[in-house]
Amino acid sequence: MNTTTRTIAAGLLATSLQAGLPAQAAQSNVLTQIAAQATVDGNYVVTADGVRLYYKDWGPKDGPVVTLSHGWPLSSDSWESQMIFLADKGYRVIAHDRRGHGRSSQPWDGNDMDHYADDLAAVISALDVKDVTAVGFSTGGGEVARYIGRHGTSRVRKAVLVSAVPPLMLQTADNPGGLPIEVFDGLRQGSLENRSQLYIDIASGPFYGFNRPDAKVSQGLIDSWWAQGMQAGHKNTYDSIAAFSATDFRQDLKKFDVPTLVIHGDDDQIVPLDISGKASAAQIAGAKLIVYPGAPHGLTETHKERFNQDLLNFLED
Known part of the structure; x- marks a missing residue:
């Protein structure tokens, strides 16, 4: 704060x-x-600490509400395929640019998971939406988990974690299967040395699985990923590496008391399935896990037809 x-x-x-x-x-x-x-000012929610959060609000205003929390270092634009699909099905779909990302303010401080969760709470509160299905991708999955951990589920009907970072990515004494700190130090070093090139390398390589043999590479997806990342603040995205890698969500997952769907690809090179999707599903009471064979981290695009349908099925169940 x-x-x-x-x-x-x-x-x-x-x-x-x-x-x-x-x-x-x-x-x-x-x-x-x-x-x-929090207050609403046009297409922005203004938080108690003065951060302006850009948001999109698509679909009928009286439809069932779905909130979408995006990954690092992207923006709500990364959810467009899901937003137009769900809005067309009658859902009210709300996605905001995380603080420091997209069109939102770039505060020097507060680039951590507690603030991310409180910002999601600010959006939900300011728009006064209830019975929300909260969906989080990658870092956004951590945002959803911490939101439930800090704010409970009084406004949440269901939750969905997609390629998400909980329970804990970082290798620690009590999380020996996590990724070594050197992995995330490498991201920090790459960000400081040449952030633009780092983003090109991630998008054109492991994020969408474009580094796999016979992968069908989409230059459009690479360019969009890079553009979203470069729109975000340098300091904000740098700090966010620690937020998504070193935040421990294990206590947050214990507070999930709503139907929860976990979706993950078994070829996720960014957030490996065993330490994330499988572990989260095991720790959330009654959670349903769907594993996509051969799917990369960015399955919301590479497998969007299946993902959109799985998400719709869960919403309508």
Whole structure:
């Protein structure tokens, strides 16, 4: 939190404690009130700490609501295939550009998963939507998990994690199967040395599986990925590497109490299936896991017909 947000939070927390609420309930109440202070200004939600979050709101306004949280270092544009598909089916589909990404503000601080989750809460609160199906791809899956961990499911009907980073990507003493810190240090080094080239290399290689033999390469997808990444802030995307790699979501997953679908490709070279999709599905009570054989990280594009249908089936179930 920045100074303004900390001041707001401190005042609200003191009031809640004076009212006799337990500390945990008081903290939850604070988060809810901070989210509720968000306002709508055109196509932006303005958060309590002054960050402007660009958002898209497609489809009928009285349709069932789906929120879409995007991956690193992309924007809500990465969800266009799903947004137009679901909106055409009668759903109200809302996707925002994460702070520091796309058309949203580029704050120097607050580029962490707690702020990402609170920003999602701000969007949901400011637009006053309920019975939401919260869908998160990659880093966005962490955003959804942390949102449920911090804000609960009072406004959430279902959850979907797609190629998502939970439970914990980083290798630690109690997470020996995770990826070594050197992997993420390499991303940080590449970002500082030549961010533009790093994004070209990721998009033209492992993200869509274009580095696999006989892959059908789409220059359009590569160019779109690069353009979205370069629209984001340098500092914001650099900090976000730690947010998606080192945040521990295991306690958040324990708080999932809504129907949850986990979708992952078994050829995901970015967020390997065993340490992510399989592990998350095992830790979320009653979660359904669908594994796409041969699918890469960016399956929302490479397998979009199947993914869109699987998502629609889950929404209508």
